[in-house]
Amino acid sequence: MAGQKQSALLGHSFQELRVVVEEFGQPDYRARQLFEAIYRQRLATVDQASTLPQSMRERLKSSGLEIGLPKIEKRFESIDGTVRYLILLADGQSVETVWMPEGDGGEAGDGSDSGPEQETASGATFDRATLCVSSQVGCAVNCQFCLTAQLGIKRNLTAGEIVGQVIAVLNDHRVDLERQRMNIVFMGMGEPFLNYENFIKAVRLLVEGVGFSESRMTVSTAGIVPRIEDFGKETIRPKLAISLNASNDEVRERVMPINRKWNLAALLGAARRFPLRNRERLTFEYVLLEGVNDSPQHAREVVSLLQGIRAKVNLIALNSGPGISFNTPSDICVQSFQRLLIEAGIPTFVRRPRGRDIYAACGQLKRTVA
Ligand code: SF4
Numbered sequence: 001m002a003g004q005k006q007s008a009l010l011g012h013s014f015q016e017l018r019v020v021v022e023e024f025g026q027p028d029y030r031a032r033q034l035f036e037a038i039y040r041q042r043l044a045t046v047d048q049a050s051t052l053p054q055s056m057r058e059r060l061k062s063s064g065l066e067i068g069l070p071k072i073e074k075r076f077e078s079i080d081g082t083v084r085y086l087i088l089l090a091d092g093q094s095v096e097t098v099w100m101p102e103g104d105g106g107e108a109g110d111g112s113d114s115g116p117e118q119e120t121a122s123g124a125t126f127d128r129a130t131l132c133v134s135s136q137v138g139c140a141v142n143c144q145f146c147l148t149a150q151l152g153i154k155r156n157l158t159a160g161e162i163v164g165q166v167i168a169v170l171n172d173h174r175v176d177l178e179r180q181r182m183n184i185v186f187m188g189m190g191e192p193f194l195n196y197e198n199f200i201k202a203v204r205l206l207v208e209g210v211g212f213s214e215s216r217m218t219v220s221t222a223g224i225v226p227r228i229e230d231f232g233k234e235t236i237r238p239k240l241a242i243s244l245n246a247s248n249d250e251v252r253e254r255v256m257p258i259n260r261k262w263n264l265a266a267l268l269g270a271a272r273r274f275p276l277r278n279r280e281r282l283t284f285e286y287v288l289l290e291g292v293n294d295s296p297q298h299a300r301e302v303v304s305l306l307q308g309i310r311a312k313v314n315l316i317a318l319n320s321g322p323g324i325s326f327n328t329p330s331d332i333c334v335q336s337f338q339r340l341l342i343e344a345g346i347p348t349f350v351r352r353p354r355g356r357d358i359y360a361a362c363g364q365l366k367r368t369v370a
Pocket of ligand 1: 140141143146148149191
């Protein structure tokens with residue numbers, strides 16, 4: 001219908017699709033076919049859903065229903081193979097999604113069970129990759145080392161917009177989830193636990209619909225304590241990462257103002273109570289800022305904070321950017337910080353910066369358009 005406003009089917013659960021199908025007077029099994037078309041086959045339009053009768057496709061469209069896959073507006077490719085995507089949403093807002101071939105070095109992947117390699121648009125090959133997905137347009141948390149914070153919060157993403165980023169990027173790389181090992185990290189723009197319902201719904205759709213394994217997903221929170229408690233009760237849930245970034249309240253308040261609401265005692269209390277699965281570890285992310293949180297004394301404080309928690313630590317040397325008033329520590333400083341944690345028995349990894357040249361690295365997502 002000309003000028004009719006379109007509604008997206010992407011983001012509907014199977015149960016919600018059953019209601020749609022029923023309203024159209026179609027048999028129940030059409031809901032399964034529609035669910036498969038949207039999530040498993042990752043189709044872009046209702047027209048492509050060849051399992052549905054033509055008449056039903058026409059009726060969906062004339063009622064203003066479309067799959068509603070978000071469009072890739074721009075693509076920035078780094079020399080290291082990382083691709084930063086600007087994804088355009090229906091209301092004209094945009095978010096960023098990052099594709100990192102072979103992971104980002106901070107994942108649990110050990111390089112085993114590698115599948116076949118596949119050629120990307122740029123001609124590079126990959127057999128595993130990590131997608132970094134956004135949960136909000138902008139962010140309200142205001143971490144002082146993060147470029148996204150400078151945008152402020154514009155709005156939450158819907159579950160369909162979160163899943164849509166993943167599908168758009170998977171399709172761009174023609175990924176076969178049966179053959180290639182994909183990880184998702186919810187570490188893009190926004191604080192997923194401040195958009196909790198939509199985030200959890202997206203996780204369920206990615207697992208039950210698209211076919212991801214929950215053990216290949218990690219969500220990072222700045223420390224929204226009540227949602228950490230809720231998250232621990234979910235039957236389907238990714239692994240949890242906590243953005244720590246300081247070893248005491250004084251420093252953490254300076255770099256993460258949210259610490260005034262939930263301080264380290266509250267955060268680490270929730271971390272201690274978090275129900276880990278067999279062999280699962282809590283990840284603590286720690287952005288090292290020169291002269292602020294990177295001394296041997298800070299490392300020793302981190303060790304005592306994490307005592308009794310089955311944890312691993314990912315260290316990230318600050319990825320600096322315009323308007324950020326901190327500096328990147330030296331490699332020697334990063335290595336000695338890492339050594340102190342490892343000597344105390346905490347598995348500690350230094351995350352390789354990915355896509356710094358295209359503003360795709362951690363804390364750099366700001367919809368930079370050049
Ligand atoms: S680091 Fe994450 S939580 Fe903090 S301001 Fe940036 S996007 Fe928000």
